[in-house]
Each structure stands twice: as structure tokens, then as C-alpha cells.
Amino acid sequence: MRILLALTAAIAAIALPAAAAPEASGNLKVTVAGRDTIVLTPAEVKALPRGRTTIQVKGQPVVYEGAVLHDALLKAGVISGERLMGRYLNQIVILRAADGFTSILSLAETDPVYRANPVILADTVNGQGLDAREGPYRVVVDGDLRLSRSPRAVVSIEVRPAF
Template identity: 80%
Template sequence: MRKLLALALVTATLIATPVLAQDLKVTVQGRDSVVLTPAEIRALPRARATITVKGASVVYEGAVLHEALLKAGVVAGERLMGRYLNQIVVLRAADGFASILSIAETDPVYRANPVILADTVNGQPLDAREGPYRVVVDGDLRPSRSPRAVVSVEVRPGF
């Protein structure tokens, strides 16, 4: 019984422990990949995004994903049209989960609500289950497109 209790305590502690930030690989097809360090990500413009999780509003804060994509050389803003508008953003999580957004959903010229690379939730660092980064799509009614533990971001043609 004591061993089980000790194991439960250790597990609970690990889950609640903030995870250390790590580098993030951002790739735009046809260009070199960039690896953004935690310091570079923290230096990017930041925003807040609110999503509803299990009936409660949760506020995430972090770097604007669009700014990270610009560091990797993505075509954006008024130039985002034609074949460039056909691109998708693939967000890959450590557990193999992947979420896909259109490139327009990440660009402020096309979308008012930000998509962020969150590193905090309700003012606290993300824990080991969610972090070090979670992409959050502000305004989504469900968190289905907000992968946890994001390890890479890839921009490529959609079809």
C-alpha cells in the first residue's frame, strides 16, 4: 500500500511539474529549416488565446505562431495569395499527434484571432503533460486543433 501511495505521489508531482523549454524546429518546404531556441521564442511578440476545456475557459499565453513562421521564411501578409495560399501548417506533437491549419489561419491579414505557441496557461508555465509548447487557436470552440507538447512545425503545399 505504501509503495502504491509513493508511486502515485511521484506521478502526480511529475505531471504538475513545469517542463523545461526546448528548441522548436520550424520548416518551410523549399527553404532551410530553422531551430528556434527558447530565448528566441520568448523574444517573439506574444498574445493570449482562450479556449474552453471541459466547460471552463482557459487562458494561454505565448509567442504568436505567425512570427515564428516568419523567422523560417514563410510568405505572408499581402503577398500570401495564389500558390502560397495553398499551403498548410502541420503541427507535430511528441506523442505523434498532428494537427493541420491552413496558412491563412495563422496570418493576421486573414484572421483576427491569433494562433499562439503557448508556454503558459492561466499565468503558470505549462506542465509536462502539455509543454513545453502548445499551439492554441484562439476562438476555437473545442481544443481539438490545439496539440500539446509540440516538437515541430512544418509549412508545405496542401495539395
């Protein structure tokens, strides 16, 4: 029994740091169906065009800033703009957080041809970097009245057909 317990502890000590590595590094995995998966480093995310949104949380304004999600998806090869029609409108964007929370947007919701308000891949809130609970990235849907579709600690994004 002690051997089994020691073996379990050893496996956990090895596996847990490896599982936390993508989140701790700030790298963001972006997968588009039919394309290669890319990994964006924090520097690459910072270099993308930036957006800003202000939302009300408990009656107080909260300002999120970060890369425009649409531009991150373009780096991964999504169809966008005037070409986003027909079967491509059937695509969804799956946002996965480190804690297992998943949120889904339609691809059109991330495209400026279809939506005036951007979806932000936020890395700051009220001018400060996101804390460990929210960061390294939080997706914020500008125009939403609540943060219900805004996962914290986003580690991967997948674009694929809805059905």
C-alpha cells in the same frame, strides 16, 4: 538469446534519451518548403511577439499565453500578408507533437491579414508554465471552441504545399 536482449536494452538506453532531446531542450524545429530549416530556442520563442487567448474547458475559463505562431513562421521565411495569395494559399502548417499527434492548419489561418484571432504557440496556461504533458509548447487556435486542433508538446512545425 541473452545477448540479443542485452543488445536491445543497450540500444534502447542510447536511443531513448536522444529521441527525447528536442522536447526536453525546448527547441522547436520549423521547416518551410524551399527554405532552410530553423531551430528556435526557448529564448528565441520567448522573444517573439506574444498573444493571449481564453477558452472554455469544462465550463471554466482557461488562459493560454505565448508567442504568436505567425511570427515564428516569419522567422522561418513564410510568405505572408498581402503577398499571401495564389499558390501560397495552397500551403498548410503541419504541427507535430512529441506523442505523434499531428494537426493541420492552412497557412492563411495563421496570418493576421486573413484571421483576426491569432494562433498562439503557448508556453503558459493560467499564468503558469505548461506541465510536462502539455509543454514545452501547445499550439492554441484562438476562436476555436474546442482544443481539438491544439496539439500538446509540439516539437516541430512544417509549412508545405497541400498538394
